[in-house]
Amino acid sequence: MIKAQRLKKVWKNCVDLQVGHPLGYFQPSTPQEVITIIREAERKGYKVKAVGSGHSFSDIALTRDFLINTHKLNKILSTDLLSPLPAMDTAHLFVCECGVLIKQLNAALDARKLALPNMGAYTGQTIAGAISTATHGSGITLGSLASLVEAVVMIGENGEVFHIERGQGISAAPIQLGNVPVTLIQDDEAFLSSVVSMGCLGVTYALVLKVTDAYLLKEERTFSSWEKVKKQLRREGLLGANRHLEVLLNPYQTHTKGDHDCLITQRNICEPETSTSWFRLHRAWFYTLVGWLMPNFLLNAILRFLFNTFPKSTPYLIQASLKTLRDGCYIDKSFKVLDLGKANNIAAYSLEIAFPSASYQQAVEALFVIFGQIAADGEQYITSPFSLRFVKTSAHYLAMQYGAKDDFVCMIEFPVLKGTVGGEEILSRIEHDMYRYGGIPHWGQYNHVGIGDHTLDKLYPQFYKWMANYRRFCKKGTFENNFTERCRIIA
Numbered sequence: 001m002i003k004a005q006r007l008k009k010v011w012k013n014c015v016d017l018q019v020g021h022p023l024g025y026f027q028p029s030t031p032q033e034v035i036t037i038i039r040e041a042e043r044k045g046y047k048v049k050a051v052g053s054g055h056s057f058s059d060i061a062l063t064r065d066f067l068i069n070t071h072k073l074n075k076i077l078s079t080d081l082l083s084p085l086p087a088m089d090t091a092h093l094f095v096c097e098c099g100v101l102i103k104q105l106n107a108a109l110d111a112r113k114l115a116l117p118n119m120g121a122y123t124g125q126t127i128a129g130a131i132s133t134a135t136h137g138s139g140i141t142l143g144s145l146a147s148l149v150e151a152v153v154m155i156g157e158n159g160e161v162f163h164i165e166r167g168q169g170i171s172a173a174p175i176q177l178g179n180v181p182v183t184l185i186q187d188d189e190a191f192l193s194s195v196v197s198m199g200c201l202g203v204t205y206a207l208v209l210k211v212t213d214a215y216l217l218k219e220e221r222t223f224s225s226w227e228k229v230k231k232q233l234r235r236e237g238l239l240g241a242n243r244h245l246e247v248l249l250n251p252y253q254t255h256t257k258g259d260h261d262c263l264i265t266q267r268n269i270c271e272p273e274t275s276t277s278w279f280r281l282h283r284a285w286f287y288t289l290v291g292w293l294m295p296n297f298l299l300n301a302i303l304r305f306l307f308n309t310f311p312k313s314t315p316y317l318i319q320a321s322l323k324t325l326r327d328g329c330y331i332d333k334s335f336k337v338l339d340l341g342k343a344n345n346i347a348a349y350s351l352e353i354a355f356p357s358a359s360y361q362q363a364v365e366a367l368f369v370i371f372g373q374i375a376a377d378g379e380q381y382i383t384s385p386f387s388l389r390f391v392k393t394s395a396h397y398l399a400m401q402y403g404a405k406d407d408f409v410c411m412i413e414f415p416v417l418k419g420t421v422g423g424e425e426i427l428s429r430i431e432h433d434m435y436r437y438g439g440i441p442h443w444g445q446y447n448h449v450g451i452g453d454h455t456l457d458k459l460y461p462q463f464y465k466w467m468a469n470y471r472r473f474c475k476k477g478t479f480e481n482n483f484t485e486r487c488r489i490i491a
């Protein structure tokens, strides 16, 4: 039996919003050790939960039983372990263990002149943690990180290891893991259930990803207003014209014209030989300088003080922050441009909701009303602009972006500075009100999915297929926890 690491008995997520006291805390470094932990837990009647970087704000990583921290399962694996079908393009397949951080993955890919076709705005998550919650970036032709997965290697109940792919998969035989037996499953429903599964089906040990050649991205950030921009948010307009498109909106009006200001971020591939000066290699100078010079704790303390002491100044502080982000041109390697950078160090938590392409603009209009009302009635303010990111729909049954093949969703994110008075209340209020516009909350962000009327069968049309696969892999309930209880996922 691998020994539990007794040094750290209290587990906290990145902003201390979730705190757990697992009975056993493990940091395995081989698949054999994961198998041993699962078997030991089952023998003693305990449950098992894998956790990555703890960068989810919801309770999805909590357990009172055995917690497996995956950070030591962080090796890049050789594609020689695979047995690809003859026609496969193996040059763009990449195999890694679950606990590799996205930043480590980017460095490893870059060293091979490869890159992720898309990613979120942050790189501190583990690859398995990010994929299992359908973490996304932007782009109506690009899916979430889950869309890059060709195969998942999962350790399930009894310590059985499964290599799961689509029905028309990439392999002729399972991945080779030394003397560990692996079963190859090529089945669409098992695949679409296991990639985005929040650790409910087992411990993801490794992933096979489809990557692309390295590329440069150019980012441009311009200031505009919602009334102007909303008309251009069409496939024939801004959405179709840009590889990545994001809109940051001021929730409040700061002038009498009755409009909300916003910042539009456009990112597009540029030629490899594009010349870059020092200025083009950095984001807006004020943003860059604050990131370099201001320690995180000081920036967090100043912002918290300003927002809580002078709440009525929130709209203007947000406006100022939007203006400092304006930027004519930033060109760099794709993964550097897609990473939001220093803003990720601000201690904050957020709610993020996926809206259908047909209803997100109605949702935005409703949000403006809600924000205005709670500011007027209770001086409660959301302490950040909210962002719109447009993402291709997904076929994974429990991805928030689930939808028709050629459509997109608009992911709207509401960050709140840690320590904001009324922060959680605002997010709960928004979540509650946004279900009526077809909104589905991001699994890794603040959410109450499963509670009350917002059950998974109502939010996800293919939930019954996911449940069939849950029951296929989890007959004993080994991977149950607080989260599966609230979502009524029962073996």
Ligand SMILES: Cc1cc2nc3c(=O)[nH]c(=O)nc-3n(C[C@H](O)[C@H](O)[C@H](O)COP(=O)(O)OP(=O)(O)OC[C@H]3O[C@@H](n4cnc5c(N)ncnc54)[C@H](O)[C@@H]3O)c2cc1C
Pocket (backbone or CB within 6 Å): 014, 049, 050, 051, 052, 053, 054, 055, 056, 057, 060, 061, 070, 098, 099, 119, 120, 121, 122, 124, 125, 126, 127, 128, 129, 130, 131, 132, 133, 134, 135, 136, 137, 198, 199, 200, 202, 203, 204, 205, 344, 345, 442, 443, 444, 445
């Ligand atoms: C600063 C910051 C920026 C962010 N930016 C974005 C963004 O741009 N886009 C976006 O979509 N999200 C974003 N997020 C949310 C984040 O990407 C997700 O919450 C992600 O799931 C966190 O990854 P993690 O490695 O920390 O996983 P954890 O939070 O540790 O775990 C997430 C889930 O994955 C499961 N899990 C983890 N590892 C395994 C494994 N090996 N096997 C089985 N299950 C596993 C856990 O049980 C849990 O259910 C951001 C979060 C932060 C803090």
